[in-house]
Amino acid sequence: MGHKFLNDPGSAVTEMLEGFVQSHPGVKLLDGFPDVKVVVRSHVDKNKVALVSGGGSGHEPAHAGFVGDGMLDAAVCGDVFASPSVAAVLAAIRHVTGPPGCLLIVKNYTGDRLNFGLAAERAKLEGLNVEMVVVADDCALPPPLGVAGRRGLAGTLFVHKCAGAAAAAGDALDLVAEEARAAASAVGTMGVASAAHKLPGADDPARAIPPGELEMGLGIHGEPGAFTAPAAPVASVVAKMLETIEKTKVCVMVNSLGSTPAMELHVAARCAREWLSSHDLNPVRVYTGSFMTALDMTGFSITLCQVDSARLARIDAPTGAPAWPVVARTVSVPVPPPKTECGALAKKAILGAAEMLKMAEDELTDADAKVGDGDCGTTHARGARALEEDVVYMPLDEPSELALAIGMTVRRSMGGTSGALYDIFFSAAAAAMKGAPATSPATWLAGFKAGIASMSRYGGASEGDRTVLDALLPAAEAASKAITQSAGGAWAASVAADAAEKGAAATKEMVASAGRSSYVPVEVMKSVPDPGATAAAAWIRGVAIAIA
Template sequence: MKAFINDTDQVVNDSLLGVATNPDVQLLDTFPKVRVVVRRDWKKNKVAVISGGGSGHEPAHAGFVGKGMLTAAVCGDIFASPSVDAVLSAILSVTGKKGCLLIIKNYTGDRLNFGLAAEQARALGLRVETITVGDDIALGKEVQRRGLAGTVFVQKVAGQLAEEGKSLDKIVDSAQKVVNHTVSIGLSLTDSRHFDQEEPTRLKSEEAEIGLGIHGEPGAEIISYEQADKLVAKAVQKLRASLPKTKAKYALLLNNMGSVSPIEMNILIHAFAKTRLAKQVSYLVGPAPIMSSINMSGFSLSLVLLNDEIERTLLKRVGPSSWHISRFTTPGKIKSPKLPEIIPYKSSSNKAVKQLLEKISSLLISLEKEMNALDNKVGDGDAGTTFAHAGRKIKSVLNKLPLNDNSKLLLSIGRLLAREAGGSSGVLLSILFTAAGNAFPDKKELGGALMVGLEKMKELGGADLGDRTMIDALQPAFEAMEADKSLGEIAEAARKGAEDTKKITKTKSGRSSYLSARNLKDIPDPGAEIVARILEELKK
């Protein structure tokens, strides 16, 4: 598996050194033997709040060290609890007379190592309390519930109360209330993969898992892979079953478990907003990575029941940038301005022009898949779709166009492409036709007007002849047109320009400037190829 790492056995150390570039935190000087991240501004004059566990869950927990949240985070190896000595080092480094609170996720290793370190610290005369978080509702109440992303709600409330100078007893009491009223459920399309792991995923392409932990262990249930709305609805159904039947208000945490893209995370929050439970949610944390599982393609939902204190402390600003909370609302809308008509001119008839546009439009539509495949080799794979969409749109408005007025027709096509055609190609062609339409009354002939449009397109687009773009076919064709050459000669000029792009492997502008010679050699530019195909079709 490819990953942005150096050595697999140095992943955690390298990651924490990256975290420590934040001026608000620092490492103990026993690093890397002891991996503890602490607040740089800590004075030991308030209750310290410490948490931690295995690494691989970033930004938890080191990413939440800072004012208003954790005083220190103790980091173990990937998915492995930190040692007793590491936890004790954290306690000793940040605990003063006010004492400290250890927030522990409910896993055996964490309970044992944090618990023993707490006992050793007490033996040294320090006041230490512990809170164990088990917010996972996947396996019911009869089992030891695992600690999931809801743990961060506890860290936020405890951290804020500590920042305000509250006593250890008060912080423990409030933190326990958060624990008692927090529930979480996870759902994933893949398992997590260690950086040195080559084993295939246990899930088939048509499967997903619900009720999983954060260490790559199997979920409580394998379910069918479905649309986002249906998967979120299943997760919400599990959560609802564990909530009191009252119409209480909650804060929601939508956690990215590693490799879900930002656009997918927004789709997930939209899917949640469609559920009945959304009406009871007042605030949203995320959507963002909060407690990940390395690179798992999954998410978890966590809810905490709000009371006045929990709501107030969750909303207080904090130092760590990994924490973000906002009010959860329905999408807002404002009145959109009325845009000018796409075709502001009166329609007119010209049988020859109509046949010409019909032929060009039909060709663009027929070339969609072929040109997408070509564009996929040297671009983003959508050139065929962009031109086909333009073709469909022109075809749909043929009877509304001023076909018998060249200037107004060019301007109308320019407006149509600006409004309806996607991608940079659509905008560039819109510039060309708009400038050509403006120039036609003075030029009086199509070739000269199109050359004016081409120059404006080159000026605004930045590319020129030889940069492996549609210009390499357009310019020789328009020059031939301006010289009053035959349609056959115009088509031949465009074809030669398109063929020449196969030899161009180094450019200073256009998208080809981003690609290597290996990617470009012997492949024509899709835009130039489409221009050549159009003129060859008209020649027939």
């Protein structure tokens, strides 16, 4: 493993905490540092219930990163993977506790339970009102497990959030504690790793995980997993993890254990969302990132927190804690089936366009490999599959809103130049169709023309430049003539598709002056039509077939 960017490994925790408070003006170190390693809010409000949590270091950003309005008032830090001292916990309680009392939220490890529990008893002797809630969310270990019980993992953070919101709302200590216990019973976590952590100053990992194997159900202190499994694609790994956690309507946390990069976490989050949805579970929020790590362990954990409207409101409540992520507070739910004939036709048109783009993938890829970067087929097919997935969420009865929804899907799924151009296209189409009747072919033609105009304006190309416009512009002209002659939408779409295909074929004789094709020799360009124009002709034909 690579070099560690530390000074003296023995001072890593104290230097880390000093750097942390220097970076976050809303927190400070409690007097007595470094003997007492406690991060507290810069301004303590003793007129509400105080929340204190903590544990060994090495799990950053937990727990200091969750000190802030709406979450913790103090985080008590031990040395790496070591419980903080009773003196440190007691100092934290004394500093933040006022008449409303203090709630300790503790992960289920023997040292933490003992030290936080003893500090609570001593605080009570001093006349302070203190309660303690223990979180044991490790679903890899089936209860009962004797004295030790299940471990506390990243699910603890949902307990912090719910209890913190309750305290910020002015609830009494017994109610805050009750809410914390309910949240603790609603969370479940499962972890997986392919490589163990390396302690500060150590030359080797804590232990070796054999190549090709994964440890499933491991803790955050380097404990071996509950079982091993062969390395597999992340979709299979995520499914195995989620099978152990039984929840319904859930918030999801995909948490890096230290060295797993954001790319892999988001792939895992996508797999989790798809698995949950396919099992009739509703992932109402998905949090992805590093929240409770295990130094530099290569792995991640998934936490599910079962929610109702009240608990979701606690989770959504504002917080000043620097490490709590911000996610969209919206839930994608299927809209009712289209109420109008036009809405039903719009759905058919979207699915027809998507089907034709998927069928054209190989042709587009081959052509783009000769005159571009070879991704035209995969890009359009990816957009097509996204449209198929998203169509059930789209407002099909309203042209302007539908165009916006299509643009959002394109933006999310396609990327690159094609994605940007079509996003511009559908945004302009939405503006042009706003308030216009869905029953009129002229409405859809107006949106089509506005989209083309914006695509040309922002893309910088014109007719004859060997681009997608060489299919779209003839299609718009043909459809306009048909509608002027009082033709219906189906006939207008059919003649538009004919014109688009002719326009795309004609690009073989054009010299490119925009896009990557402008760098390709003329003799090569003459061998294939422009891939973007071919793709446009394909989806227009798909629309025409679908609504015929």
